[in-house]
């Protein structure tokens with residue numbers, strides 16, 4: 014399943030030996046390092062950028078076990094027992110976060126809040142009722158509501174639970190970093206490009222800064238870039254969401270999400286209301302400016318004020334609603350992966366840290382089988398075919414649309430020396446030219462006016478206007494070599 018290439022390109026660079034090499038310093042990588050740090054391993058953590066600045070820094074950071082209709086989905090695919098086990102994993106993760114914050118005195122604005130799940134569509138009331146029934150059966154106290162503490166948002170039926178949290182995700186990550194940095198070697202600005210299994214069972218990890226060798230590798234870089242290109246659609250897909258935030262007069266601290274065709278997600282941070290919407294499959298809509306405008310309009314419509322901050326973020330969804338945490342290939346028991354959190358990475362990234370730490374130490378963990386990437390996924394064939402078809406459609410579209418019109422007048426695609434280039438002219442009139450081809454699977458890139466990046470509409474790689482990788486799966490830049 015995995016494709017390993019020869020990484021020995023940087024011949025002059027020294028090989029750095031380590032016991033455990035963690036790729037990615039988001040909530041997953043830092044949680045792994047935290048749970049492993051006191052167990053006599055030499056640990057190295059690499060990040061292509063600065064620690065904490067990946068998807069986790071842009072999340073809405075609800076620490077929640079009320080996660081859409083997950084318990085009924087899991088019951089349908091795997092039965093009630095596994096659905097309950099998933100709930101237990103989320104409660105345990107919440108407990109870990111609470112106790113880590115307390116023990117390590119991390120100042121991350123951790124706050125206990127009520128969490129709402131609701132619908133404003135008649136057809137979804139039965140799903141809300143079903144989720145409530147299941148949770149009650151699992152001994153969770155669930156209340157019924159017909160409104161939210163923000164009356165602007167219409168609700169037909171909802172449920173509310175307590176003992177959920179919110180925090181400032183970056184402050185939490187920086188708190189973890191402070192606690193691990195004496196026991197873990199950290200290399201920022203180090204882009205991992207290839208992983209290669211050696212005959213002696215160790216791994217060589219080739220990076221932009223030289224080669225590392227490790228007995229164990231944990232891939233916690235969000236998109237599992239080392240999976241043979243093209244195979245990931247069998248298991249999952251990316252969803253992108255737009256977030257708006259503004260100071261409001263009467264912040265009422267709670268969280269809420271709906272289960273309707275158009276996502277609405279609410280949390281508060283201090284005086285700020287943070288509102289997520291326009292969640293879409295990455296492959297189905299890549300007119301980012303249009304989605305951003307709609308999400309802004311929604312914010313103004315509901316809250317009668319302009320947002321002060323806007324951003325977007327994307328996360329991996331799995332066809333069977335369960336993350337992948339553990340060993341991906343039986344023949345490679347020392348290669349671990351953790352991803353596919355479906356927008357619930359605060360709990361799942363934390364539980365991944367504990368589970369992988371236990372697996373490495375050969376300790377039993379109740380969630381090993383539940384999250385194992387080796388499980389037989391249900392459902393399988395139809396979502397895999399649908400995802401595959403949509404990837405193909407997005408890929409083809411970028412090729413047929415030779416001269417796409419971007420919302421920004423300053424971004425265009427031009428042929429230069431026979432090569433398709435993405436050109437962006439900045440405010441000072443300077444031209445930034447990149448290769449308009451994603452190194453991952455050769456999709457053409459689309460300019461993202463909202464964040465001024467070149468984005469791949471197929472697998473979600475993102476590049477700066479100068480061609481550096483901002484987000485994988487791409488592991489090579491699109492700079493034009495001079």
Ligand SMILES: Cc1cc2nc3c(=O)[nH]c(=O)nc-3n(C[C@H](O)[C@H](O)[C@H](O)COP(=O)(O)OP(=O)(O)OC[C@H]3O[C@@H](n4cnc5c(N)ncnc54)[C@H](O)[C@@H]3O)c2cc1C
Nearest residue numbers: 037039040041061067068069072073074075205357358359
């Ligand atoms: C809009 C939105 C809202 C969300 N809200 C919530 C929420 O309320 N609650 C919740 O629980 N979850 C939420 N999530 C989900 C959550 O943000 C993610 O699941 C989680 O942050 C993923 O963490 P991670 O550590 O796996 O990835 P990341 O935080 O992205 O960390 C991966 C790291 O790997 C590095 N990296 C990548 N490729 C390489 C490479 N080749 N070499 C070296 N380093 C590399 C990156 O630089 C990055 O720092 C939300 C997601 C979205 C999209």
